[in-house]
Amino acid sequence: MFVVINSTATRISKSHLVDLYEKVSWISPQQRLAASIVHMLYSRSDSPLRYRISRLGGRTRKDKWILQSELFHEVHRWLENEPCHSLAREAERRYQILSDFLFAAREAWGEAWDNHQYMVTCPVTIRAMIRVCAQLTAHGQHEPAEDRLHRWMELLQPWNTLIPEFEVTNFHQRFPAKGQAERIRIIQNELLRPIKGSLPKNKTLTQTP
Numbered sequence: 632m633f634v635v636i637n638s639t640a641t642r643i644s645k646s647h648l649v650d651l652y653e654k655v656s657w658i659s660p661q662q663r664l665a666a667s668i669v670h671m672l673y674s675r676s677d678s679p680l681r682y683r684i685s686r687l688g689g690r691t692r693k694d695k696w697i698l699q700s701e702l703f704h705e706v707h708r709w710l711e712n713e714p715c716h717s718l719a720r721e722a723e724r725r726y727q728i729l730s731d732f733l734f735a736a737r738e739a740w741g742e743a744w745d746n747h748q749y750m751v752t753c754p755v756t757i758r759a760m761i762r763v764c765a766q767l768t769a770h771g772q773h774e775p776a777e778d779r780l781h782r783w784m785e786l787l788q789p790w791n792t793l794i795p796e797f798e799v800t801n802f803h804q805r806f807p808a809k810g811q812a813e814r815i816r817i818i819q820n821e822l823l824r825p826i827k828g829s830l831p832k833n834k835t836l837t838q839t840p
Contacts (some may be wrong), residue, residue: 660715665707667722668729669699675726679733683752694745697754705758709765725837728773732764739790743797750802751794755811759818766823770830789825796821 672680686699706729716722736744743749750756772786773779796805806821808814 659711660718661713662707664715664718664722664725665703665710667718668706668726669703671726672702672723672729673699675730678726678730679737681754689699696752697757701749701754702761705761707763709768727776728768728779729761729764731773731780732767732783733760735780735787736760736790738784739787740794741791743794748799749797750792750799751797754827755815756797758815759822762819763822763826772830786830788825790822792825793821 670679673682673684673686675681682693684699684702686697740751743751745752767773782828806817807840808817
């Protein structure tokens with residue numbers, strides 16, 4: 632990879648850099664942790680995103696849902712202010728949290744998941760879902776781990792009512808934005824709307840302005 636980078640005159644893909652993050656010493660522990668989680672999401676047999684991430688060297692013919700660099704950005708955004716003491720242990724713990732959340736999301740979206748007629752497994756929606764996961768985790772909704780998947784399946788079930796809004800037809804008109812960053816925030820807020828009322832009374836989720 633270093634040979635390819637050094638012999639290439641054009642700017643390299645951000646995804647190429649993510650592949651290196653686990654192997655270099657100058658990056659932050661949070662960046663290394665995020666890169667490790669992204670790799671696990673791509674390669675683990677129990678991952679809901681297995682082979683769905685577009686990355687360097689990926690050979691599967693499955694449709695890709697999101698760029699590796701986009702996924703890394705969201706996972707790192709979740710972790711960037713968190714302490715990181717044991718990379719392997721923390722990577723496994725965070726992977727399980729995110730994996731459970733995405734499995735619960737898949738159950739909630741039903742037929743709209745991995746369906747070309749809907750914008751559920753497109754980059755902006757996946758990124759918005761990860762941000763909701765980060766918010767729930769910040770409010771302690773990921774503990775205890777034993778029944779987390781079941782709890783999140785119940786919590787996210789109202790997303791099923793949002794399916795018509797995520798039809799491909801007129802999707803961008805229903806979620807108007809000046810760019811991708813704004814659209815992610817708008818979708819994030821829309822995903823928060825039906826689940827806020829299901830949280831314990833002492834837990835509140837704040838919509839992103």
